[in-house]
Amino acid sequence: MNHKKIWLVLALLFWLENTIWPWLLPEAWQTKVQVAPHFILVIVMFIGLYINRHTALMYGLIFGMLQDFIYYSPMMGPISFGMGLTGYLAGLMIGRLYSSIFVSMLVIALGNLFYELIIFGLYQLFKLTHSNLEWLFLHQMLPSMLINLLFALAVYVPLRKMFESLPQKLAEADE
Template identity: 40%
Template sequence: MKRRYILTLLLFLLFIVEGTIVPLLIPGAWQTRIIPHLVYVVILFAAVYDHRYIGLMLGLAFGMLHDVVFYGVMVGVYSFSMGLSGYLMGLIFRSRHASIVVMMIVVLIGSILMDSMVFGIYSIFKIYTLPYTYALVDHIVPTMIVQLVFALAIYVPLRRQIEKLVKRRPKEETA
């Protein structure tokens, strides 16, 4: 139980870093193009190495925080997108022994999936009027590359922490 609090605390810390420090690191011309979701990368790790329901719940909770704090246009878009894509990635790629290559594929597919869902929802409600190909090249791919680099940087320490969390849990909770 204590490890679960550590994961949640890490996510809150990344949420704060994502809104305060990361914008200072991105060059001015790229500020509107790159929107890294560091919290989402950790949610994907939790969904794959722990359980898909963890990915769903963390995605819903921290997606709602993103909706309220960063993207006030429509409440629930990021919550839905992070929750559903975290769940799906955990469902499809669930493996306690997933290699670094598999995890990077999860980050790539998950990033494209989440950003595409956000684009689709915003397009349905006429918030975005740009074509998907433009959004893919201009926003989704650059953001995905930044998230991939972040995932590579945190792979070893985060995987160890999640493995410790799973080992300490009773057997009936891991099924």
């Protein structure tokens, strides 16, 4: 496997996350909770866990900036910063924790909450949101985290096999 497959997977998820996903949500959910899928963030954290933190930072910054520019942000950079930093911090777990599905899902869950809190903090800092953190946590952060954990669980085995097939020379060149 080389980085072309990673680019292809992330580009496909970028398209899926922002075009198909809104149609898949039941209408009853759309009034009670706001589910924001961060499938690219999940893959970036997996890259941090199974390849290295520098590669995760690069992919997080690039695809975060694409999302800032095309879809989400009223200002440039918060999604990119949050995604890059979260991927980098997930990459710090390499060698510090035994790599298992439980540890990976825990890192994904905490990383997702960390990412959401970074975005909320930046928007609050620049007065772009006036939402209450408690309401936001219950109605957006937790449902989004659960959807992203289900996605992470669904892609765990194929991604781990894909990342483990990465030639050692290519992974070391990224360090």
